[in-house]
Amino acid sequence: xxxxxxxxxxxxxxxGAGGRAMRALIERVCLAGIGAxxxxxxxxxxxxxxxxxxxxxxxxxxxTDSHVVHPxxxxxxxxxxxxxxxxxxxxxxxxxxxxxxxTCAVILEEGFSRASLEQVYVSIRRACEEAGTTIxxxxxxxxxxxxxxxxxLNTTGVALCKRVIPDAGLxxxxxxxxxxxIGDHGMAIMAARHKLALEGDLRSDVAPINGLIxxxxxxxxxDLVAMKxxxxxxxxxxxxxxxxxxxxxxxxxxxxxPVRQQVRAACDLxxxxxxxxxxxxxxxxxxxxxxxxxxxTALRRHPLGAEAAVIGRCIDQHAGAVMLDTGFGxxxxxxxxxxxxxxxx
Amino acid sequence: xxxxxxxxxxxxxxxGAGGRAMRALIERVCLAGIGAxxxxxxxxxxxxxxxxxxxxxxxxxxxTDSHVVHPxxxxxxxxxxxxxxxxxxxxxxxxxxxxxxxTCAVILEEGFSRASLEQVYVSIRRACEEAGTTIxxxxxxxxxxxxxxxxxLNTTGVALCKRVIPDAGLxxxxxxxxxxxIGDHGMAIMAARHKLALEGDLRSDVAPINGLIxxxxxxxxxDLVAMKxxxxxxxxxxxxxxxxxxxxxxxxxxxxxPVRQQVRAACDLxxxxxxxxxxxxxxxxxxxxxxxxxxxTALRRHPLGAEAAVIGRCIDQHAGAVMLDTGFGxxxxxxxxxxxxxxxx
Numbered sequence: 090x091x092x093x094x095x096x097x098x099x100x101x102x103x104x105g106a107g108g109r110a111m112r113a114l115i116e117r118v119c120l121a122g123i124g125a126x127x128x129x130x131x132x133x134x135x136x137x138x139x140x141x142x143x144x145x146x147x148x149x150x151x152x153t154d155s156h157v158v159h160p161x162x163x164x165x166x167x168x169x170x171x172x173x174x175x176x177x178x179x180x181x182x183x184x185x186x187x188x189x190x191x192t193c194a195v196i197l198e199e200g201f202s203r204a205s206l207e208q209v210y211v212s213i214r215r216a217c218e219e220a221g222t223t224i225x226x227x228x229x230x231x232x233x234x235x236x237x238x239x240x241x242l243n244t245t246g247v248a249l250c251k252r253v254i255p256d257a258g259l260x261x262x263x264x265x266x267x268x269x270x271i272g273d274h275g276m277a278i279m280a281a282r283h284k285l286a287l288e289g290d291l292r293s294d295v296a297p298i299n300g301l302i303x304x305x306x307x308x309x310x311x312d313l314v315a316m317k318x319x320x321x322x323x324x325x326x327x328x329x330x331x332x333x334x335x336x337x338x339x340x341x342x343x344x345x346x347p348v349r350q351q352v353r354a355a356c357d358l359x360x361x362x363x364x365x366x367x368x369x370x371x372x373x374x375x376x377x378x379x380x381x382x383x384x385x386t387a388l389r390r391h392p393l394g395a396e397a398a399v400i401g402r403c404i405d406q407h408a409g410a411v412m413l414d415t416g417f418g419x420x421x422x423x424x425x426x427x428x429x430x431x432x433x434x
Numbered sequence: 435x436x437x438x439x440x441x442x443x444x445x446x447x448x449x450g451a452g453g454r455a456m457r458a459l460i461e462r463v464c465l466a467g468i469g470a471x472x473x474x475x476x477x478x479x480x481x482x483x484x485x486x487x488x489x490x491x492x493x494x495x496x497x498t499d500s501h502v503v504h505p506x507x508x509x510x511x512x513x514x515x516x517x518x519x520x521x522x523x524x525x526x527x528x529x530x531x532x533x534x535x536x537t538c539a540v541i542l543e544e545g546f547s548r549a550s551l552e553q554v555y556v557s558i559r560r561a562c563e564e565a566g567t568t569i570x571x572x573x574x575x576x577x578x579x580x581x582x583x584x585x586x587l588n589t590t591g592v593a594l595c596k597r598v599i600p601d602a603g604l605x606x607x608x609x610x611x612x613x614x615x616i617g618d619h620g621m622a623i624m625a626a627r628h629k630l631a632l633e634g635d636l637r638s639d640v641a642p643i644n645g646l647i648x649x650x651x652x653x654x655x656x657d658l659v660a661m662k663x664x665x666x667x668x669x670x671x672x673x674x675x676x677x678x679x680x681x682x683x684x685x686x687x688x689x690x691x692p693v694r695q696q697v698r699a700a701c702d703l704x705x706x707x708x709x710x711x712x713x714x715x716x717x718x719x720x721x722x723x724x725x726x727x728x729x730x731t732a733l734r735r736h737p738l739g740a741e742a743a744v745i746g747r748c749i750d751q752h753a754g755a756v757m758l759d760t761g762f763g764x765x766x767x768x769x770x771x772x773x774x775x776x777x778x779x
Contacts, residue, residue, distance in 0.1 A: 100546045105576025115574060118548060119540075122555025123562070123569050132535075132570045140570035142535055144594065145490065153537035153590055154573045157582075190477075190487055192498035194588055195464075201445045203463060210467025217468070224468050225477045225485035228499045228588075229460060231450025233776060237502075238581040243539055243573075245498055245590035249489070431578060 106427025107321020107367070112136070112330075131253060136330075138179040138317065139246075141253045148253050152179035153245040159432040161205070161240060163281040165273075165293030166369075168242055169212030171434060174297045174369055175320065176246040177220040181299040182256070182316040182372050184306065185248035188220060188299065194228035194243040201240055209240065220297035222246070254306075256327075258315035259335030261405035264381045266374040268301060268388055269294070269396045270347045271324050275366035276355050278433050291351055296370035301393045305374055308387035315375030318368070321428040325364040327373050328401070328411045329424040335375075338407030341422065343415045347396045364413075365425045367433045375403070451772025452666020452712075457481070457675075476598060481675075483524040483662065484591075486598045493598050497524035498590040504777040506550070506585060508626040510618075510638030511714075513587055514557030516779060519642045519714055520665065521591040522565040526644040527601070527661040527717050529651065530593035533565060533644065539573035539588040546585055554585065565642035567591075599651075601672075603660035604680030606750035609726045611719040613646060613733055614639070614741045615692045616669050620711035621700050623778050636696055641715035646738045650719055653732035660720030663713070666773040670709040672718055673746070673756045674769040680720075683752030686767065688760050692741045709758075710770045712778045720748070 096104070096117050103110040120133060130148065131141040139152030156172040166174075173191065180188050193213060197206070217223050259265075273294040280291045298318075306313055315335065319327035324346070332339045341364070348356075348363045356363045370393065376384050381399055388394035411422040441449070441462050448455040465478060475493065476486040484497030501517040511519075518536065525533050538558060542551070562568050604610075618639040625636045643663075651658055660680065664672035669691070677684045686709070693701075693708045701708045715738065721729050726744055733739035756767040 096548055098548050100542050100544065100548060100551065100576060102544050102576050102578065105542065105574055111574055115572070118552055119555055119572060119574070122552055123559045130570075132568070133572060137571075140535065140537075142570065144534075149494070149534070149592070151535065151537060151590075151592060152571060153539045153588065155539045155541050155575050155586075155588055157541060157575045157577050189489075189494070190485065190496065192485075192496060192590055194498045194500045196500050196502060196586065197445050197450065199445065199447050203441055203443050203445060206445065207463055207467055210464055214468045223477070225475075225487065226482075226497060227460070227464060227478060229450055229456055229464070230500050230502045231445060231447050231776065232502055232583065233447065235580070236583040236777075237586075238577065241500075241541065241582075241586070243498065243500055243588035243590075245496075245537055245588075247494070247496060247592060431576065432581075 102431045103427040108326050108425040108427035110426050137256050139183050141183060147249045147251060150180055150183045150185035150248045150250060152176060156242045156434060157432050158434050160281055163293055164277050164291060166295035167209065167212050169209040170216045171295050171369060172242040172244040173213055173216035173220060174295050175434060176244040177297040177299050178318045180246045180248045181302040182318050184252050184254035185250040186299040186303040188222035188246050188248045190225040190247055191222055192226050192245045193224045196230045196232060196237055196241045198237045198239050199231055199234045216297060220299055254316045256315055256317040256331050257334035259331055259337045259375045259403050261337055261403050262378055263314060263375045263403045264378055264399050265401035266376060266385060266397055267324065267400050268372045268394050270349045271368055271371060272348055272352045272356060272363035272366035274369040275433055276352050279430055291355060294368055294370035296393060298370055298372060298393055301391045302372060304387045304391050305384050309376055309380050309384045312377040312380030313374060313384060314377060317373050319371055319373055320367050320369060320434060322425045323365045323367055325422055326425050332411055333409040336408045337403040339401050339403055339411045341401040341411060341413050343413050345398050345400045347398050361429060367428055369434065447776045448772040453671050453770040453772035455771050482601050484528050486528060492594045492596060495525055495528045495530035495593045495595060497521060501587045501779060502777050503779050505626055508638055509622050509636060511640035512554065512557050514554040515561045516640050516714060517587040517589040518558055518561035518565060519640050520779060521589040522642040522644050523663045525591045525593045526647040527663050529597055529599035530595040531644040531648040533567035533591050533593045535570040535592055536567055537571050537590045538569045541575045541577060541582055541586045543582045543584050544576055544579045561642060565644055599661045601660055601662040601676050602679035604676055604682050604720045604748050606682055606748050607723055608659060608720045608748045609723055609744050610746035611721060611730060611742055612745050613717045613739050615694045616713055616716060617693055617697045617701060617708035617711035619714040620778055621697050624775055636700060639713055639715035641738060643715055643717060643738055646736045647717060649732045649736050650729050654721055654725050654729045657722040657725030658719060658729060659722060662718050664716055664718055665714060665779060666712050667770045668710045668712055670767055671770050677756055678754040681753045682748040684746050684748055684756045686746040686756060686758050688758050690743050690745045692743050706774060712773055714779065
């Protein structure tokens, strides 16, 4: 494991932003405190999108996320849709595309409007319907005025599957597919937050993609070897993690990365690399080279995968590094410290 | 189902306090929004301590809780111990005393001290060891200064079991056992919060009690018919819920309710009924009358059950009501609107 930096004495915003700083915090504080407790399967030490526990001849996959997005509503979605999609997608990229059930715990600020809360629950229901799952249990807490900013959700999901797809499964020669355009979620939040008068329509891609992943798994079979959803820290952060865990180098072909025109324009204006911007309805899929065409074809037939593309390949040098082939040359892509904005999800 | 009051347009503190108001919020907003989605087992509509889903010939029990206790450390425990105990105990009172795994999601305020966070994780580890379980996955978010008060945890637990014990299983004639003294947690928090100079040592009872429940289940077998942990809203709130769901009346013999001397003194001083004060290491167990002695004997042999007592019985009148036999007469015990203090757990 690559040795990360120390953790500051005081936890700053970057430690919750999905990148290098957050991973250091988890390794040095959370894991160090809890200890490497044994579990028959994939546990916390794997730092994957979730855990997997042996139950008979199946795997029970479990994942949890708190959602602190600000604002609660944004173009393309809201915190309810985000919570359900985030949890369903974390299960899906572990190979568990049929969520058995979700839990939903809500923390409210005193004085929060009942009407807004009702709207969040309607949004939760719709996203559950899209994903083919349901909330089976929950929890409700209220904190005083000024003790929490509005509303925070936690969702946990469980699913059974026969085969777990780790994020660590890449080998030299494997190809990397992204299931669609990148940067849509992060730029939509940024525009909503700062009321940026950006040209065009910036909309979050937030959606449950377990149906899309199911199609990829059916097409790829055992040749689909690694998956991850590029949320906080974007494609760059996710690829760095996959490269490090798989012990490979990854070369990204920048010209092949699908980016919507309006996202590209906003990123250019603000000097941001779309590769470092969060997504909430996309997956990175690692496949053996022979399987790339059939997985890509299957993805593109699905409404959520029409713009899927092969964007990179794995090499046996520079283990843990991600390099960008710009069309004019190659340069190392630094791992983001974290997401550019706090409270993106 | 008894028709509860309407929910205010603005969510006040009482809606997170575990009593009548919170149940109204869950029924009228959360459940109404999500809809009665079908699940093969016990789902959200049952409003039990968790949900249970059929998996082969077993039940997968799942429960979730957010923890917002203030202060983070208090006599007898801290938020880490509270989170693990609360989740393990919710599983245990459903009959699932062998937790497969827990998840732990943390939300931090920018500037939170690393040393305090490390202490919370040590406490989490110790409580997991006591309960015989482990954290398998987590999530980390950071909110800005003033956007959240310090630290909030969410824990979700999963367990497999052969038989689910509902909180709705009471019938006329059944007896109710409490596994030990009541009111310890709530009064310890109150004293810590308000720096009350109360006589004696007020300490929270926070502990994982899955080992204790295991002993009760082994002794009671099929004659152990209902369980609930009396957390927010105390024994009173839990008994009201059990009475309503079981369609029975419950008579509580006040003289038999175990209350520590210092808790009794503090309650008297403040004019609080210990029956309405939160517990974090106790269970209410409903048994067929013939089984009461053997369950009680088994509980009392366990270090956490030494003060277990039969405190009530179920009758076929006054369905949903709880009556207090004071030794001088009977009176109706009103269901608390909620816990007396916010952020008790």
